[in-house]
Every structure is written in C-alpha cells, then in structure tokens.
Amino acid sequence: MSSHNDNTSPESSTAQAARLLWQAAQPDRRTVLWGLAWLILAAGLDAAGPVLGKYFIDRYLLPRDPMLSTMAALLIGVFITGSLASLLRYWQLTRLAGVAMRSVLRIREQVYGHVLRLPMSFFDQAITGQLVSRVTNDTESVKQLYVQVLFVMLDAMVMLGIMLVTMALLDVRLMLISAVMVPAVVAVVVGYGRLSGPAVARTRELRSQLNAQTAESIGGMVALQATGATARYGERYAEVNQAHYDSRLIEVRANAWLLRPALDLIHVLVLAVVIAAWGAQSEGLALDALQVGLLYAFVGSLGRVTEPLIQLTMQFSQLQQATVSAARVHTLLTQAQAERPHSTGQVTAGAVSLRELDFAYQAEQPILKKVTLDIAPGEFIGIVGPTGSGKSTLLSLLLRYYPLQDPAQLCVDGQPLGWLDEDAFRQAVGLVPQEPFLMAGSVRDNIAMGRPLSQEALELAATQAGASGFIARLSEGYDTVLGEGGARLAVGEKQLIAIARALAGQPKILLLDEATSHIDTATEQVVQQALQALRGKMTLIAVAHRLSTIREADRILVLQQGRVVECGPHAALMQITDGVYRRLVELQQLHEDELGDSPEGQAPPA
Numbered sequence: 001m002s003s004h005n006d007n008t009s010p011e012s013s014t015a016q017a018a019r020l021l022w023q024a025a026q027p028d029r030r031t032v033l034w035g036l037a038w039l040i041l042a043a044g045l046d047a048a049g050p051v052l053g054k055y056f057i058d059r060y061l062l063p064r065d066p067m068l069s070t071m072a073a074l075l076i077g078v079f080i081t082g083s084l085a086s087l088l089r090y091w092q093l094t095r096l097a098g099v100a101m102r103s104v105l106r107i108r109e110q111v112y113g114h115v116l117r118l119p120m121s122f123f124d125q126a127i128t129g130q131l132v133s134r135v136t137n138d139t140e141s142v143k144q145l146y147v148q149v150l151f152v153m154l155d156a157m158v159m160l161g162i163m164l165v166t167m168a169l170l171d172v173r174l175m176l177i178s179a180v181m182v183p184a185v186v187a188v189v190v191g192y193g194r195l196s197g198p199a200v201a202r203t204r205e206l207r208s209q210l211n212a213q214t215a216e217s218i219g220g221m222v223a224l225q226a227t228g229a230t231a232r233y234g235e236r237y238a239e240v241n242q243a244h245y246d247s248r249l250i251e252v253r254a255n256a257w258l259l260r261p262a263l264d265l266i267h268v269l270v271l272a273v274v275i276a277a278w279g280a281q282s283e284g285l286a287l288d289a290l291q292v293g294l295l296y297a298f299v300g301s302l303g304r305v306t307e308p309l310i311q312l313t314m315q316f317s318q319l320q321q322a323t324v325s326a327a328r329v330h331t332l333l334t335q336a337q338a339e340r341p342h343s344t345g346q347v348t349a350g351a352v353s354l355r356e357l358d359f360a361y362q363a364e365q366p367i368l369k370k371v372t373l374d375i376a377p378g379e380f381i382g383i384v385g386p387t388g389s390g391k392s393t394l395l396s397l398l399l400r401y402y403p404l405q406d407p408a409q410l411c412v413d414g415q416p417l418g419w420l421d422e423d424a425f426r427q428a429v430g431l432v433p434q435e436p437f438l439m440a441g442s443v444r445d446n447i448a449m450g451r452p453l454s455q456e457a458l459e460l461a462a463t464q465a466g467a468s469g470f471i472a473r474l475s476e477g478y479d480t481v482l483g484e485g486g487a488r489l490a491v492g493e494k495q496l497i498a499i500a501r502a503l504a505g506q507p508k509i510l511l512l513d514e515a516t517s518h519i520d521t522a523t524e525q526v527v528q529q530a531l532q533a534l535r536g537k538m539t540l541i542a543v544a545h546r547l548s549t550i551r552e553a554d555r556i557l558v559l560q561q562g563r564v565v566e567c568g569p570h571a572a573l574m575q576i577t578d579g580v581y582r583r584l585v586e587l588q589q590l591h592e593d594e595l596g597d598s599p600e601g602q603a604p605p606a
C-alpha cells in the first residue's frame, strides 16, 4: 500500500474508526443495547451500596439503636446488591466480548475480501508486508478498540452517570464538587493525546515498516544473500527498529508522567475538597446529626467514579493505537474496488479486436499507441518486441487489469471487453503467467484453484498441458502435496501445472505471458506441442521472448515502443530485410549459439 495511507492522524482517524466499529457491530446491535440496559441496572445496584451504608450509619450505628434484625437486613442488602451488580457486569461483559470478537471476524473477512477485489493498479504500489499487517495485525488491534469502547468506556460512562445522580440525591453541593473530576480527567486525557498522539501514529507507521522489511527480505532472500546485502539490510532494519523504540519511549514516558499520577492527584484533591466542604457545612452541629453516613456514601461513590475513569485513561494509549489501526483498515476498505460489471455479455467464440488501442499508465506517457488488430476465433497470435515495447501491458489490458479510456477500443466477440460479465469473462479468459504461482497444496488443488472439477476434467486439462506424464510419476499422483511455492517441482513442471490450471477452466481465449522464459528446451517442446494441440480449439495469444515458442503462430505481432511495426506469419516476417522480427530472430540465434542450448538462450533485450 502506498505510504500516504499510513499517515492517518489520530484526530481525523477517530471518526473513521467509529464508523468502522459501528458498521461491523450492526448485526449485534440488539446485544449491545441490551448490554447497555443491564449495565445501567448493575450500576444502579452498585450505587445502592454506599446509600444503604449511609442509611446504616446514620440510622443505627451513630444513634446506637440496636435494631439487630433491620441492621442485619441492611448488611445483607449491601452484600446482595454488590454481588448482583458484579454478576450482571460479568455476564454482560462476556456477552460484549462475543460482540467484539464477532465484529472483528466480520471486519477481517471484509478486509481480505476487499483486498482480493482491488484493481491491479493498486498492487503496482502495494507493499505486501504492509497489506498483510493491515489484514491481520490491524484488525486484531480493532478488537482492542471494541473491548475498550464496549467494556471500559460504556461501563465507565454508565457508572459515572448513575453515581453522579446518586450523589445529587444525597447532596447536590458535594456532587457538584465531585463532578469537577470529569472535566479534569478529560483535560488530562486531551493533553495526553496531544502530547503522545504523533508518537503513537509514528510508532504504528514504523512497526508497519518493520513488517514490510521483514516480509520483503524473506521473499527476496535469494537476491539478498547472493548480492551480499545481508549486512546492509540488517543496518537498515536496525535503523527503523531504533526509531520505533524512540517513538515508543515518548509514548511510554507520556503515559508514566501524565496518566496515573495526574489522576491520583485529581482524586485526592477532590476528596480533600469534599471533606472540607462537608466540614464547613456541618460546623456547629451535633455529631449524630453530622451525617457521617453522607460522607461515607460520598467517599464510597467517589471511589467508584474514579476507578472507571482511571481504567479509561490508563488504557488510553492502547485506545489511540487501536484507533489508528481502525482508521487504516477503514482507509483500505474505502479503496475503490476493481469494477465488476454484471451484464448479459458472454464470450462465445473468442474473437478479439483491437481498434486503435491507446493506453498510458500515467498521463502524457503513452505505452501503447494506436494498436489495431483483428484476431479470429481459434487463431494463434504471437506477440514479440524488445523490452519495454508494451507486450505485457497489452496482455494486462486483455485481462482487464486496467480500465480503458474508450472501452470500444478493445472488444471480444463484438462487445467491449470492459462490459462483459465478470464471472463469464474470467471463465472465458485463461492466463499462464511468466512466474507460475503455486500454492502449498496438492497438484489437484493447484489445478482446480477451488473450482469444483471432476477427475476427468482435471486429467483432461493436465493431458492437454502435457503435464499428465510427470504428475503420474509423482508419489501420490494428483494428491501429491507440493510444498510452499511448489518447491518440490522443477520450474518447467510448475509451468505445465500453471498451463493445466488455465486450461481446466476451458477458456475461449488463452493468454501466455512469457510462459517459456524460464524453462529448458525439452519442457519448451512439451509446451509447444501442447499449444499445437490446442490450435483451433481456442484463441491463443502468447507473448514470448523465446521466439521458438511462437514460431508456429498464425501471425506474429511485432511491437516497438508501443506501436505495431510488423504483423504476419514467421516466414513472411523473415522476408523483410532489416525487419525488427528478423533481427530479433537472428540475434537470438547468435545468442543461443554462444550460450549453447540453455534456458537462458532467449532473445537478448534489443
């Protein structure tokens, strides 16, 4: 993901986080509302404790009135209300924990599903490690936010409200003095937020960078070790790690200085003022009329108000971090998805027509210029050209990875490609990429890719791809587990599986993107035979550096700097004196003669 998405400031992130939480908790709205009602009742029962205590002191303890049965009833009442409040709170908080976990489950599914549907242009700039962190770590932090908001904040607010009402009923003046605590605590929290907010955002950003660097280094370990870059990468990592530590230290310091000590101070100050005010109020009165019970009730209630406030503020840094995470998840979720048209358009025959096709990734930098070509159903087209001439770009457009300014410039069976129904389109167009992407599953899983394929369909695809021979030799045939990235197979074998995968969908159009670049001559011949066998059964469009792969094509399209410079069968193109294709073939011949027959014997970049 581009880094600008990570710079979400805590201020702007609060609203985004709130929206995300609210939306994900929607299906559990009733549980949350009922939870609120029960928490109010629990707080009411809690508030009854000090009130009953006051009654006990004022009526029986101070006047030394030995009404033993009533006193016992009062004490039992205090015990029962306290126990009931605890039980209710425990029950509700368990239910709310369920809401938090279910909401995170939904968010994670939503984020993953969303990432799967993002346009390819997004992944041009995406950093894998950061995206992974978004889907797993950030969503986990969001759970923390639910826990904070639902348990601590909700519970604390309810408790605070009920306690203030109870205090007001006991003595409005003393309640007003106690209520000063609320703005004082808010001031501490706001001050803390201002002080540590930037550090919190920076810590998250740096942690994300650490993740990204780790993922990148592990992914590129071969290149890293081969170029002796491990020490430099180690230093680079250490720098970010140190910056992360420094930033975290600022947070922790702000925490240590501001939160607990500041709150304890406020509590003690308020307590002192309440006692002083009570002393002033009761001056000159007899002891039994002094309402010692009132003071007892106030001190008890004040403790119950302080505790949730302290909890709330102590968790504030976590809350901030979780808010930043939630905002980043929200930002990712608001990334526009690739358009998935739902139309009745279908690919019936596989005719492709390019009409003066223009394309640029960035404005003013055209990559393809007025490419015009009509491909008949079942035709085999080879695309060649020097590096950077736009071959892969053309395939990307055929795969709908990037939208076109004018959809009519690229049509399949007479309909603009961009308007075809997504599912029908993906079924009709198969791709064999340059790097065969194999998952840590069985051969069967890797060919089927989740599609419900019969054994016959699977075997047919493997046979058509020329892969059935080596699959039969594997220890467990189609059920052989390949290991991560297909580590157990040779590169050529992986490529044959990738071809079988593309063919298993019975495509009308098969695109091959330099599918033979990394394979040996023997495997290339298997691929060539496979292509020959598929001729006429589907439209074949193959980009190839290795020219022997497309030598037999019906027509070869030669691109140079985004323009079609030659087009025709191999023999015809070889007739063109000083032709681009002829030069590429001759250069390749020379290169192969020099290198001998090896996988590297491809067209050198022109």
Ligand SMILES: Nc1ncnc2c1ncn2[C@@H]1O[C@H](COP(=O)(O)OP(=O)(O)OP(=O)(O)O)[C@@H](O)[C@H]1O
Binding pocket: 124, 361, 362, 367, 385, 386, 387, 388, 389, 390, 391, 392, 393, 394
């Ligand atoms: N996602 C992208 N964003 C921006 N520019 C790109 C992107 N992909 C390719 N380009 C640029 O477009 C031009 C054509 O690239 P393309 O990959 O289509 O060429 P190619 O003929 O397939 O090259 P090669 O044979 O090396 O694969 C290049 O200049 C490349 O830098």
